Amino acid sequence: MQTSALRYFLEVARTGSVSAAAQRLRVAASAVSRQVSNLEKELDALLFERRARGMILTQAGETLAAYAQRLALESEQVVSEIRELNSADKGxxxxxxxxxxxxxxxxxxxxxxxxxxxxxxxxxxxxxxxxxxxxxxxxxxxxxxxxxxxxxxxxxxxxxxxxxxxxxxxxxxxxxxxxxxxxxxxxxxxxxxxxxxxxxxxxxxxxxxxxx
DNA sequence: ATGAAGACTTCTTCATCGAT
DNA sequence: ATCGATGAAGAAGTCTTCAT
CATH class of the missing domain: 3.40.190.10 (Periplasmic binding protein-like II)
Known part of the structure; x- marks a missing residue:
């Protein structure tokens, strides 16, 4: 599972819209849409309900969003810890x-x-x-x-x-x-x-x- | 170790479709 | 008419392989 795809997925989940997510991520909406589609193919599950005015998380999507959120927080923590190793406490x-x-x-x-x-x-x-x-x-x-x-x-x-x-x-x-x-x-x-x-x-x- | 060439990935633009 | 999602085609960048 690509981390960029998860990042795109999480942004769509947060904003409820492919275009809004694309705007926040500074990429084209089709790129976000494709990454989400690829995730759905890979997982063989529907992550969003496509509505005329946005995207609604399915149960599978909710599960993945919770995981992606934890992963994002842990990633930030790891980066922060590595930076601290190189700067604040030693050196x-x-x-x-x-x-x-x-x-x-x-x-x-x-x-x-x-x-x-x-x-x-x-x-x-x-x-x-x-x-x-x-x-x-x-x-x-x-x-x-x-x-x-x-x-x-x-x-x-x-x-x-x-x-x-x-x-x-x-x-x-x-x-x-x-x-x-x-x-x-x-x-x-x-x-x-x-x-x-x-x-x-x-x-x-x-x-x-x-x-x- | 380095450079070239092809394969692959990801992106953008444009067009189209469906819902409101 | 407007907005949002998605598909097709092509561009650009990255990766892999191979020869030197």
Whole structure:
């Protein structure tokens, strides 16, 4: 018994119509009709009563539909289990992260994750923010964690959060008298101090993943 | 292991028939 | 007239076999 024929049969049983099933399956109605006919020949039993406005399951059809439904569910379960074997519970996740994240919340996240999935290992590479995005795009890392201002082409952001932005100035600096301080006003500081520039320019922390 | 040729399967389009 | 199922013919893709 062909699985495609069973799939077609089940769709006709669900929709009560060959044409509706064909539409859902994205094939021609005659193809669905023929597969159902072939099943009936193979089983030597009538699976549907042909009515002017649709198809009604016979007793034999009900029996086959119940079987086909169980088979479909089991197939989905097997596929799901095989995918999990290859991904969630075992294997290696390649992380590309910026320096600041590598010593802050990434270790905490990995620790929490490994409490639930102890057999998953992480390969962490520290790189600059632009390189993180590029490596995600190329597929060299599975997940990237970086600071970005806008979304990047070719990668999908799955999680992001705003992070506090700090400006470090001398205790007698004039900006201290004007709190709060806008980004525009702090730009002279950004141009002089690399630490301040890094903290001011990157206002979002995001997690991006290669693929979907 | 690889490529060619024929067989086989499945699909689409079109036409037809029957029920409403 | 409209809608749905089905049959015929042909197209396209896949599989199998065989020679190299």
């Amino acid at each position: 290696l996740i390649r992380l590309g992260v910026t320096e600041g994240l590598a010593i802050s919340f990434i270790p905490e996240m990995i620790h929490a994750f490994r409490k639930r999935h102890a057999e998953v290992a992480f390969d962490i590479k520290v790189m600059s923010p632009l390189v993180v995005t590029e490596q995600v795009r190329l597929g060299s890392v599975d997940i990237g964690a970086t600071f970005v201002l806008t979304s990047e082409r070719g990668v999908t952001t799955h999680w992001q959060r705003a992070v506090p932005t700090y400006a470090y100035v001398a205790s007698n600096h004039p900006l201290l008298a004007r709190a709060p301080v806008s980004m525009a006003r702090s730009s002279p500081i950004r141009s002089r101090c690399s630490m301040a520039r890094r903290r001011c320019a990157r206002s979002w922390t995001s997690i991006a993943r290669h693929g979907d």
